[in-house]
Amino acid sequence: MTSRARTITRRSTGIRTHRLSAAPARPDRTPSTPMNCSIQSLLQRTLAPVVAAGLLSVALPTASAQDLVAVRGGTVHTMKDGVLENATILIENGRITAVGTEVEVPWNATVVDAEGKVVLPSYILAHCSGGMGGQNERMANVPFLTVTDALDPSSQFFEDSRRNGIGTIHVIPGNRTLVGGQGMIVRPYGKTVEDMAIATRTGLKLSLLSTGQSRLAQIRGMRNALRDAETAQAELERKRTEFEKEQAAGVIPEDKEFEEKLDERQEPVAKLLRGEMRGFLYVPSAAEVSEVEQMKADYQVLDLVLILGPQCYKAADRIAALGYPVILDDSALEYTETDPQTEDETLVCPPKFFADAGIDFAIGISESLSSSSRYPWWQMATMVRHGVSRDQALRSMTTRPAEILGLQDRIGSIAEGMTANIQVLTGDPLSATTWVDTLVLEGEVVYRRSDDRRLKILFGEDSDKNSSVDETEKGGE
């Protein structure tokens, strides 16, 4: 079967990346292929792997070019210890070594001038399908897929992300596949997927959104997918027990090992059921919340993050009771609800309901170029417009997504010891006239507004047809 052959090819690529990014460096080994070469370079820049949330193997490389950087004189929103006026952040080897108003700038430091500007940790997207080709596999149950194989480093989405101050993105398949595949965490900077990789196989995407079939059929599909993996796992365990029994009885030689493994296509779901892989479950509306409760009752070990659609807010209290971390889908921040009887429309702000229910959530942004939801400032301001606190709005794109990804000790706030992921803004982060001036990722300046070529084109600093050309052409008509 062709589809199977394709599947295996994809899987092997994914595993290779995974293994290499998580494995310790082997300096004695000479790189033989370009692929190995780039991975080797990644490893050379890699810090000791950090085990975050007990699940993710995470490696944050340090800067290579600039060892000492100072972000000087800004209003610093630390997201941890309040706001510091006229403060300086010192960065060494990609990490923040000092934050404060009394920090001295060494003579040899590269200075990022933030005077009169606002400094924030770079934003974090804990759930996003931007920058990948083909977000939704049409086959319903494809846990073995990984976005590593679909990520496009040259996607405009990553360029826009830098322009918008986004420094860490968890890319994961879309909301329209039952069991959609595995995600990876990237920085929106780098020529290859290996350059961009922070962590691979970071979670399995699941969705209760029914596409082209009934809600119940989708739920049944989800139950079947979980039960099939459970059955396969149980069968494997039974065989192992039998094997060990036979070994003890001397039927099988002592030195023989049990070699049978779970089908690669079922292994990710089995891992999910063992609590070894995190599930990112899309819940489109309040109606599906009961099913999430059922899933929790059936599989207590499940480690889920809920991605909530616009209509979930009615079950805010039940979602809070579930206790799973919550990410609000980009479309779920402001939503026009139509009464089915009267057709009257009400503008609803779901985040307000979740905030009132005591849920600390992360939010997503849109990838659509025709939607203002693609801007973090718009998304956060939308919540504030409806009564969510500014602090919670800012947290929803910094500390909270960092916690959900298990990276809170590395990113999401500005403090000594944290990775230097910092953005310098021209003004209030929630204002329409504010722009990202500089983005520093892991101590390296990866975006400067003054060097932004696309922005220059959009603002007419390139060679457009000027007025004299227009006049000439007009004269010729």
Place this chain on the structure above:
Amino acid sequence: MRCSNPFTQTRPAMKRLLFAPKFAIAIAVLVSTVGQPISAQESGAGNSGADTVLAFQNATVLPADGRVIDDGIVVVRNGKIVAVGPAVDLAIPDGATVVDCEGGTITPGLVDASTTIGVASSDLNEQGEEVTPHLRVLDVIDPESKIFTRARRQGVTTVQINPGNKNVIGGLGAVVKTVGDTLADMLVLDVSGLRMTMGDEPSQGNRAIRGGTPVGIFYRRPTTRMGVVWEARSAFFRAQKYMEQQTIPGEAQQTGFDPGLEVLAQVLRGEMQVRTTARQEQDIRTALRLAEEFGYRTLVEEATEAWRVADELLAAEATVLFSSPSIEQAREGAEIRWFTLKRLADREVPFVICSGADVGSRPLMQEAMFAVRFGLTRDQALQAITSRPAAVLGIADRVGSIRPGLDADLVVWTGDPFEPTSAVHSVYVEGQEVSR
């Protein structure tokens, strides 16, 4: 700014309708009730006798065509603005109902000069012919449409509604307020502008099934840009001929009355505003060329690539009805530049900001906010969604700014309307609160 052009003059509704005598009797009833601006007394609180007086206080007033008043008061009597000024100078009249704006900001009700709202999508484009100048959008506006509610909740109180863009000459638009139980209640102008479309939108969807030549009644011409322009041109040729025939005694009787050509004749006589949708540079040029060829003037709608032809737009005295500055993905492959509106402003090309087709998904104030992000001043941006569109539609004597004598169409914002954290506090149309 340059907004004065002869097409923007409001003409008596009766005169405009005369081109269709066969409808005249039926319409006469309508005209008698709605043709004239709805007077404040009729549309006020519905009480006869005592005046209804409202006083908005504790607000920053952005009048759109005047100076910002930091702590201002707006006095409204029977649906009309009667006074506006700083709280220190202006006394609140005795017996006035005081509206506390809680430190928010008051702007005029927003005016969207190009929408297709309140019309079922299946009713927007007549597919029977590609030149339908005599069709009126007025006949298909649904006052019950929830999108009017949505529009006024976003602070949009007056809208121009157009037919769709799939016909070369699509038909006549209308201007309505976004509140009212009947169309008669809502109506501001029963006829407002003739919509034309350049580019490839009118030629799309006109392909023969499985290739081949599009022939037969199931396929509409045109199939190319050339065909689109020719359809417009040949229609104006027919209109010229028609006008000639009308002047010859006896001849007019024989040729009879053609409602479509009558509209085009009005265009050629300078009595009917034309709005041409053109996105790419070449289409904008075509729109201007066609207008020059037949001696009429046109507004240019959408105008994504207006940045390329600013000087020509200025020379042609064409007002640009610019759509959705917030979006970054243009139609028909037109190139977007964020400096477009600033360039038009700098070169004094008159322009208006429209939300695009769908008021619901892109609030007009949000579009103005993006225009400021991209370089317009706040005054320019606010005028581009209030006083300017009102002037372009020829209704500046009724709406579009906060000054005595105008309809009390007001939006109270919770804060600075150019900040995304501000929301609509309340909306008033002719002194009546319509949304909170």
